[in-house]
Amino acid sequence: MKTDFKLIDSILGKYGSDKSKIIAIMQDVQKEYRYLPEDALMYIAQEVGVSPAKLYGVATFYENFSLDAKGRYVIKCCNGTACHVRKSDDVQKALWEATGMTPGQHTSEDGIFTIERVSCLGSCGLAPTVMVNDVVHSKMTPEKMRELVAEIKKEANI
Amino acid sequence: MRFNNVNDFKTAQKQFSAILGAEKNKVLVCSGTGCMAAGSKAVYERFIEVLKEEGLPVSVAMEKEPHEGYFNVKKCGCIGCCELGPLVRIDPYDLFYAHVTADDVPEIVEKTLKNGEVVDRLVVDEDGVSYPHLTTDFPFYKGQVRNLMEHCGNISAESIEEYIAAGGYNALCKALFEMTPEAIVEEVSASGLRGRGGAGFPAGKKWSQVAALPADPVKYVVCNADEGDPGAFMDCSVMEGDPHRMIEGMIICALAVGSEVGYIYVRAEYPQAVARLSLAIEQARAYGLLGENILGSGKNFDLSLSKGAGAFVCGEGSALANSIEGKRGTPRPKPPRLVDKGVFDRPTVLNNVETFANVPMIIEKGAAWYTSVGTEGSPGTKTFSLTGNIKHTGLIEVPMGTTLRTIIYDIGGGLKEDRVFKAVQIGGPSGGCLTEQHLDLPLDFDSVKQAGAIIGSGGLVVMGTDTCMVEIARFFMNFTKKESCGKCTTCREGVPRIQAILERITMGQGKMEDLDMMKELADTIKTCSLCGLGKTAPNPVLSTMRYFKDEYIAHVQDKRCPAGVCKDLCIFRIDQSKCIGCTKCARNCPVDAISGSLKQPHHIDVDKCIKCGTCKAGCPVHAIEEV
Numbered sequence: 105m106k107t108d109f110k111l112i113d114s115i116l117g118k119y120g121s122d123k124s125k126i127i128a129i130m131q132d133v134q135k136e137y138r139y140l141p142e143d144a145l146m147y148i149a150q151e152v153g154v155s156p157a158k159l160y161g162v163a164t165f166y167e168n169f170s171l172d173a174k175g176r177y178v179i180k181c182c183n184g185t186a187c188h189v190r191k192s193d194d195v196q197k198a199l200w201e202a203t204g205m206t207p208g209q210h211t212s213e214d215g216i217f218t219i220e221r222v223s224c225l226g227s228c229g230l231a232p233t234v235m236v237n238d239v240v241h242s243k244m245t246p247e248k249m250r251e252l253v254a255e256i257k258k259e260a261n262i
Numbered sequence: 263m264r265f266n267n268v269n270d271f272k273t274a275q276k277q278f279s280a281i282l283g284a285e286k287n288k289v290l291v292c293s294g295t296g297c298m299a300a301g302s303k304a305v306y307e308r309f310i311e312v313l314k315e316e317g318l319p320v321s322v323a324m325e326k327e328p329h330e331g332y333f334n335v336k337k338c339g340c341i342g343c344c345e346l347g348p349l350v351r352i353d354p355y356d357l358f359y360a361h362v363t364a365d366d367v368p369e370i371v372e373k374t375l376k377n378g379e380v381v382d383r384l385v386v387d388e389d390g391v392s393y394p395h396l397t398t399d400f401p402f403y404k405g406q407v408r409n410l411m412e413h414c415g416n417i418s419a420e421s422i423e424e425y426i427a428a429g430g431y432n433a434l435c436k437a438l439f440e441m442t443p444e445a446i447v448e449e450v451s452a453s454g455l456r457g458r459g460g461a462g463f464p465a466g467k468k469w470s471q472v473a474a475l476p477a478d479p480v481k482y483v484v485c486n487a488d489e490g491d492p493g494a495f496m497d498c499s500v501m502e503g504d505p506h507r508m509i510e511g512m513i514i515c516a517l518a519v520g521s522e523v524g525y526i527y528v529r530a531e532y533p534q535a536v537a538r539l540s541l542a543i544e545q546a547r548a549y550g551l552l553g554e555n556i557l558g559s560g561k562n563f564d565l566s567l568s569k570g571a572g573a574f575v576c577g578e579g580s581a582l583a584n585s586i587e588g589k590r591g592t593p594r595p596k597p598p599r600l601v602d603k604g605v606f607d608r609p610t611v612l613n614n615v616e617t618f619a620n621v622p623m624i625i626e627k628g629a630a631w632y633t634s635v636g637t638e639g640s641p642g643t644k645t646f647s648l649t650g651n652i653k654h655t656g657l658i659e660v661p662m663g664t665t666l667r668t669i670i671y672d673i674g675g676g677l678k679e680d681r682v683f684k685a686v687q688i689g690g691p692s693g694g695c696l697t698e699q700h701l702d703l704p705l706d707f708d709s710v711k712q713a714g715a716i717i718g719s720g721g722l723v724v725m726g727t728d729t730c731m732v733e734i735a736r737f738f739m740n741f742t743k744k745e746s747c748g749k750c751t752t753c754r755e756g757v758p759r760i761q762a763i764l765e766r767i768t769m770g771q772g773k774m775e776d777l778d779m780m781k782e783l784a785d786t787i788k789t790c791s792l793c794g795l796g797k798t799a800p801n802p803v804l805s806t807m808r809y810f811k812d813e814y815i816a817h818v819q820d821k822r823c824p825a826g827v828c829k830d831l832c833i834f835r836i837d838q839s840k841c842i843g844c845t846k847c848a849r850n851c852p853v854d855a856i857s858g859s860l861k862q863p864h865h866i867d868v869d870k871c872i873k874c875g876t877c878k879a880g881c882p883v884h885a886i887e888e889v
Contacts, residue, residue, distance in 0.1 A: 124588040124606075127571055131530070165590040165747070166571030168530055184492030185687060185723045186649035188737055194879075223574070223741060224492035226532055228649040228721075229296040229344025229656045238533055240299035246879070 107141045112148065121152045126162060130169060138178075139170040175211045175218035177256050179203075180235040184224035192232035196221065198246035199234070202253035216260050264550040267558040268435055271426075278427035282417070284328035287375065288353035293419060294340025294499050295534060296656070301363060302337075302348035308364040309335045312371045324423040333375060336421075339414030339503020343402050344656040346386060351396075351415060358396035359384035388675075402654045405672050407635060409643050410619055411659050414503040419538060422545035425506040431551055433622035437514045438559045441625075446518035447473055450621065452629035454641040459486055459577075459614030460692070460718050460794070462640070462707035465621075468611055471601040472519040475609040481521040482610040483512055483563075485618055486582060487528035487535070490574040491690025492741065494721030496645040497615035499657050501528070501535040504619070505542035509565065511618030513552065514625055516563040519611055524563060527582050529570040539567060574691075574745035578793045579604075579612050581747070592749045593793030614719065616645060636662035640706035644717070650686075650724035651678045663704040666696060670724060681726030685809070689718025691738045691745075692798030694805030695731070714805050716798075730827035731810040732817050736764035738802035745795065753796035756787040760803055768828040772818040777807065829873045832888040838863040840885035847877035847886065 115132045119125035126148070133144055140163055149159040163169045181196045200207060203217045211218045227233045230242030234249065241252060265271040291297075291306040313320045313333050321332035341349045346360035352374050359370065362384060373379040386393045386400060393400040397415060408414070417424040425431070437446050451466025472481060485508065489497040500508060512524050528536055543565055546552035554562045568586045570576050576585045580594035583605045604610020620642060624632045633641040640662040646669065649655050653675035660669065666686065670676065677683055685695040688705075694715030696703065703709055710717050725734070739761035748754045760783050763776045784800030791797050807814060816822045823831040836847070836856075841863040848856040848864055855871040858864030866877070866886075878886040 122588075124586070126588040127585065128569065131569060131571065162588065162590055165592075166573050168572035185690070185721070185737070186493040186655075188492075189650045189723060189725055189729055189734075222531070223745075224490070224494070224531070225295075225299075226489075226495040226498045227295045227299040227344075228493050228495055228647055228723075230299050230347065231649060231655075233299060240295070242296070242299040 107137070107144045107147075109147060111136060112144055116148065116151050123152050123154055126152060126154065126159060127166070130163060134169060138174045139172055142171070172210065173215070175216050176260065177216060178218045178220065178237055180220045180222045180225065182223070182225045182227075182231070182233045182235070183221050184228060184231075186224075186228035187232035190231045192244075194246050195232050195234065195244045195249050198249040199253065202250045214262070216257075216262060264548065265557055266550065268439055271431070271435060271557055275426050275432075278324065278423045280328045281324055281326075282424055282427040284330050285332070285334045286330040286354055287333045288351075289333065289335045289375070290338040290351040290353070290415060290418075291336070292339075292341045292347060292349040292351075292415065293337035293534075294344070294347075294414075294502060294657070295495060295532075296340070296344030297347035297349055298534060300347040300361075304364040305348050305350065305362050305367060306335065306337055308367040309371070312367050313375070316371060316376075318371075318375075324421055324427075336418040338417065339411070339419040340499040340657050341397070341415040342406075342408075342411070342656045342658060343396070343400070343654055345654055346396075349396070355380075356395050356398070358386065358394065360386045360396075401675060402656070402658075402673055405660060405664065405668050406658055407643050407661050408659050409623060409635070410500065410507075410616065410645060411503065411657070413507070414499070419503050419505070420541060422506060422542065422549065425504070429626075430506055430622075431510055433625040434510050434513055434551065435557065437517050437625050438557060438561065443473060443518045443520060446514060446625065449629050450518070450624060453624045453632040454629075454639075455617065455620055455624060455632070456640060456707060457613055458616035458620070458644065458719065460689070460716060462717065465613055465617055468601060468613070469515060469518050472521075472609045472611045475602070477520045477522075477609075480523055480606075480608055481519060482605045482608055483516045483519065483521045483524040484582070484586070484605060484610055484612045485512055485524070485526040486577065486579070486612055486614040487526050487532075487539075488570050488577040488582060489532075489615070489719060490529060490577045491692075491719055491721050493647065493649050493687070493723045494690060494719050495647045496657060496720050498532050498535050499647075500615050500619050500645070501532070502538050505535075505538045506546065507622055508615050508619045509539075509542055509546055509552070511621030512565065513556070513563050514621050515611055515613070515618065517561060519609075521611070522562045522564070524565040525568045525586055525605065526565060527568045527570060527576070527586060530572060536567065536569060543567070573747070574741075575747045575793065575795050578795055581793065582612070583610065590747075592747045593795075595792060616719075637704065637706045639708050644705070644720055646705075646720040646722050648674050648722050648724070650722075651681055651726045651729070652676070652724040653678050660705075662706045663709075665702050665704055667701040669705070669722065670701070674724065677724065677726050681728060683724070684727045684729060685725050685731065687723040687725065687734070687802070688721070689716040690721050691741050692716065692794065692801055693718045693721075694801050695725075695734075695809060697809045714808060715801075728825055728827070730768075730823055730825035731806040731813050732764065732823075733768055733825075733827050735803045735806045736761065736768055739764055739799075742795070742799045746799070747795075750791045750793075750796050752787045752790040753799055756783050757799050759783055760787075760800065764803070767814065767817050768823070769830045770817070770821045770828070774815075774818055776818065777814060781807070826888040829875070829888075832873065833868050834866050834871055834873060834875075834878060835887055835889055836864050836866055837885045837887060840883050842883055842885070844882060846880055846882065850876050850880050852876065
C-alpha cells in the first residue's frame with residue numbers, strides 16, 4: 105500500500121503537529137496502515153520538528169508499534185500470569201502449529217497471520233484468552249485454538 | 263443541555279431519578295471485559311432485536327419522562343463473577359442468568375420477560391443448590407463490600423444520566439460549593455486513603471504537596487490507568503463499569519490542588535475502557551461538569567486521554583510522565599519527585615484509577631464514614647482480581663484487612679477441580695507469593711509488605727500444587743526481561759542473567775551455586791535500579807526462594823520437578839491399571855517410543871521419549887501421567 109500523505113496531513117492536523125503528541129499521531133497512522141511505513145515516519149519527523157532518530161527511538165520503544173507490515177489477522181495470544189497458570193503455553197503451541205508458523209515468526213509469508221505474544225488482555229477471569237484483531241476469545245484450549253484458526257482460514261479463503 | 267448552576271443540576275437530578283425509578287422491566291447485560299470476551303455484546307444486541315420482533319416497547323437510553331411501560335435494555339458494569347459470564351440480570355425479579363448466549367434470548371424473552379417465569383437451566387447451580395439472586399445469595403458475594411462497585415450491575419455503564427440519578431456528581435457539587443480546596447485536602451487526608459496503585463502512599467499527603475505549589479502557569483492531575491500487571495483487571499473494570507466515578511474523583515482532586523488540566527493515561531490493550539472513558543468525558547463536558555466554568559462556579563478543569571502504546575514500565579510515574587510528553591517511556595531519577603516536577607516539569611498529582619474512584623464517596627459521606635471500613639492503617643475497601651486455578655474467578659471488592667482464607671475459600675469457593683492450594687501471587691511481577699502460612703494474614707498494605715510481598719494494584723493469581731514455583735519465577739523474569747526499558751544496566755543485564763539461570767534449573771542443569779548467584783544478582787538489581795520496576799524485578803525469585811527453597815533444591819539436586827511441570831525433569835508413564843490398550847498413543851507418538859498390543863497395557867520407552875506430551879493429550883482415559 106502506498107503512503108497517502110494527505111491522510112498523514114489530516115492526522116497531523118488533528119494534533120496540531122504537536123511534538124508531545126507523536127505517540128498519538130503514530131497510533132493513528134498505524135491504525136490506517138497497521139504498521140508504520142518508513143516514508144510516513146520521515147514525513148512526520150519533518151512536520152513536527154523532531155529528528156528521524158528521535159522518532160525512531162520512540163517508535164521502537166513501544167511494543168504496539170510495528171515497523172513491519174502486519175497480517176490480515178493479528179492474533180494476540182495472552183501469556184499473562186492468570187493465562188500462564190491455566191496453561192496458555194499449550195494454546196500458543198497449537199496456534200503455531202495450526203498456522204504453520206514458527207516461534208519467533210511475526211507474520212506468515214502469505215500475509216494472513218500475525219502472531220503476537222502479549223502479557224495481559226485483562227480478561228483474566230476467563231483465562232486463557234486469545235485476541236483476534238479486536239475480539240477476545242476466552243477459555244481457550246489447544247483444540248479450540250485449532251478450530252479458531254480453521255475458521256479464520258475459511259473466512260480468508262485459504 | 264448544559265447545567266449553568268447547581269440548581270440546574272439538582273433539578274435534572276430529580277428528573278433523572280424519577281425516570282430511573284419508574285423503570286420496571288430491565289435487562290442488564292454485563293459488559294465487563296470478561297463477559298464481553300464471552301460474547302455478551304451479541305446477547306445485548308439479540309435482546310433488542312427479539313423484543314422488537316415481538317413488538318414490545320424497547321428503550322436503550324434514558325427516556326425523557328418517567329415511564330414504566332418499556333423494556334429497558336442496558337449494558338452494565340462488571341457484575342464480578344467472570345467465570346459465569348455472560349451474566350444477565352432481569353428486573354423487577356432481581357433474577358440472574360449465567361452463561362447466556364444469543365440463542366437463549368428468545369426463550370428468556372418469552373418466559374421471563376413476558377410471563378415472569380424462570381428459565382431454570384440458566385440459573386446458577388452449584389452442588390445442587392440454585393442461586394437465582396446471585397449477588398445476594400451466591401457465596402461469591404458474601405463477605406464482599408461493594409462500595410466502589412456499587413453501580414456495577416445496577417445501572418447502565420454508558421449513561422451519565424443514570425450515574426447522576428444514582429447520586430453521581432453530588433460530591434462534586436459539595437466540593438465546588440460547600441468546601442474550600444483546603445477542606446477537600448483535609449477530608450481526603452483524614453480518610454487515610456492510600457494510593458491503590460502499588461506503594462500505598464497517602465493520597466492526601468500527595469495532594470497537599472501539590473496544592474502548596476504555585477499553578478504558574480499550570481499544574482496537572484493525572485490518572486494512572488496503565489494497569490499493566492498481568493493478572494490484574496480491577497482498574498479496567500472500574501473504568502468500564504463506572505467511568506464517571508473516576509472522572510468525578512479527578513475533578514475534585516483538581517479543585518483541591520488548583521489544577522485545570524488533566525490526563526488519563528490508559529493502556530491501549532483496553533479498547534473498551536478507552537471507548538467508555540471517551541464517551542464519559544464527552545457526556546460530562548456536554549453537561550458542563552467538565553471544561554470551563556463548571557456548574558457556573560468559575561472553576562475550570564478539562565481532561566484528555568493519553569493512550570499508552572504497550573510498555574509496562576510506563577505504569578511507573580516518571581516513565582508515564584515522559585510518555586505523556588511524547589518521549590520514550592523511561593523513568594527519571596528522583597528527586598525531583600512528580601509532585602514537584604512531573605508532566606512537562608510541572609507539579610503533578612498522579613493517582614491510579616481506583617484511588618480517584620474512592621474520592622467521591624469520601625467527600626460525600628465524610629472521612630469518618632470511610633474509615634469505618636477496613637483497618638486502621640489501610641481504611642476502605644480494595645478490589646482484587648481473583649484469577650488462576652480458583653473455582654470462582656472474577657472481580658471482588660472486600661474491606662482492607664480481609665484474610666486470604668476468606669477470599670480464596672469463601673468468596674473464591676476454593677481451588678478448581680479440587681486441587682490443593684499452594685500459593686497465591688499477589689501484586690503482579692513486582693510482588694511476591696503468599697503461601698499456606700499466610701492464609702490468615704489480613705490483606706492490608708502493611709501486613710502484606712511484612713510478609714515480603716505487596717498488595718500492588720490487587721492481582722491475586724491462585725496456584726495449586728500443580729504449579730511449579732521455579733517455573734513461575736522463570737515466567738516472571740521472562741516478563742521483566744522483556745519489559746525492562748534498558749536504562750539501568752543492573753535491570754537490563756541482571757534480569758536476563760537470573761532468567762538464564764532459572765531456565766537452566768528448569769531444564770535440570772542447575773547447580774547449587776546458582777541459588778547464591780541469583781540472590782546476589784537480585785540484591786544488586788534491587789539496590790542499583792532507578793525505578794520501581796527495576797527495584798522490584800527480582801521479588802518473584804526472592805519470594806519463591808524464601809518459601810519454596812526445597813522445590814529449587816529438588817530441581818537442582820534431585821533433577822526432579824515436584825509439580826510435574828518442567829518437561830525436561832519429568833518422565834511420562836502409563837498407568838497400567840488405567841490403560842485400555844486402544845493403541846492411540848502408540849500411533850500418535852512421533853518417535854515410536856510406545857509399545858504394546860491391542861487391548862493390552864502399553865509402555866513408554868523413556869530413552870526414546872522426547873517428552874512432547876502428544877500421548878498424554880490424546881489419551882481417552884487419562885492413563886498417562888508425568889512424574
